[in-house]
Amino acid sequence: MTAGPADAPGKRAGLRLAILAGSGEYPAHIARSATAAGAEVYVAALSGAAEIADFSGCEASEYRLGQLGRLLDELKRRQVSDIVMIGALPRPSFGALAPELSTLKYLPHFARAFQGGDDHLLKGVVAFFEGQGFRVASPAEIAPEIVAPVGPLGRRAPAPAAREALERGFALLAALSPFDIGQGAVVADHRVIAVEAAEGTDAMLQRVAGLVKAGRLKLGKGDGVLVKAPKQGQDLRVDMPAVGPDTIAHVAEAGLAGIAIRAGGVLIGDRSRLAALADAAGIFVEGVA
Numbered sequence: 001m002t003a004g005p006a007d008a009p010g011k012r013a014g015l016r017l018a019i020l021a022g023s024g025e026y027p028a029h030i031a032r033s034a035t036a037a038g039a040e041v042y043v044a045a046l047s048g049a050a051e052i053a054d055f056s057g058c059e060a061s062e063y064r065l066g067q068l069g070r071l072l073d074e075l076k077r078r079q080v081s082d083i084v085m086i087g088a089l090p091r092p093s094f095g096a097l098a099p100e101l102s103t104l105k106y107l108p109h110f111a112r113a114f115q116g117g118d119d120h121l122l123k124g125v126v127a128f129f130e131g132q133g134f135r136v137a138s139p140a141e142i143a144p145e146i147v148a149p150v151g152p153l154g155r156r157a158p159a160p161a162a163r164e165a166l167e168r169g170f171a172l173l174a175a176l177s178p179f180d181i182g183q184g185a186v187v188a189d190h191r192v193i194a195v196e197a198a199e200g201t202d203a204m205l206q207r208v209a210g211l212v213k214a215g216r217l218k219l220g221k222g223d224g225v226l227v228k229a230p231k232q233g234q235d236l237r238v239d240m241p242a243v244g245p246d247t248i249a250h251v252a253e254a255g256l257a258g259i260a261i262r263a264g265g266v267l268i269g270d271r272s273r274l275a276a277l278a279d280a281a282g283i284f285v286e287g288v289a
Helices: 024-036 063-079 101-113 120-130 160-179 201-213 245-254 269-283
Strands: 016-021 040-046 060-062 082-086 183-189 192-193 225-228 258-262 285-286
Touching: 024 040, 024 082, 060 063, 060 082, 063 258, 101 120, 160 192, 160 225, 160 258, 160 285, 183 201, 183 285, 192 201, 201 225, 201 245, 245 258, 245 269, 258 269, 269 285
Parallel strands: 016 040, 016 082, 040 060, 225 258, 258 285
Antiparallel strands: 183 192, 183 225
């Protein structure tokens, strides 16, 4: 099986693509985009995360993580060349994999991959599939329309105070990259309000909203900003940050002025929908180069 690069968007006729799908809107969006561009798409819906019903129009089957051997056999039978791994999936424990007999021979590789942080684990997963002869493609390559562009998405742009805060926020995330602790932060009033860790962006924003409601945090109008960016050296093929409708709602609830995201490095889904939600909430969303 020879894995070659995917064709340009709109010219993927004949590409045999498998989507390893977690939860959220992005797996189905990529399936639709790739199918419309002429690719032959097969979806491996990860048990407990993705729903087969979300992938009408292409073939899909459900797999547990412990059924890796069965999945590989099916991908090779279908002569799949490219794989996209997309969607949320809580990090499992190695002991909870419950492998089938066909998967046992692969366990030593994953035992090593589990001995580190999320970046280490994901690099191990990519290396495994590449070692099996597949090319791991980026969601941005298959469906570039779901990635943040440069500039504002809606009608609003950052005020001077917010622009100063977002620049500080991006510098903070760059400095924290070696510690592999998150892809987002809230910055306001010349200080760091919150840093995303294992709880995720939405939980971090809810924590900020709680501080505001309790009177422990006061934000100036047009000041506080959520910044979201990949970590330096992060493999965007399998771990691209994302913002969506829930992010918009939580930012508005926390009283922040808006969201600054690294253009080309953050998933945003339907641009027009996100822009409309931001305008309705009275916040900005801007892609920063």
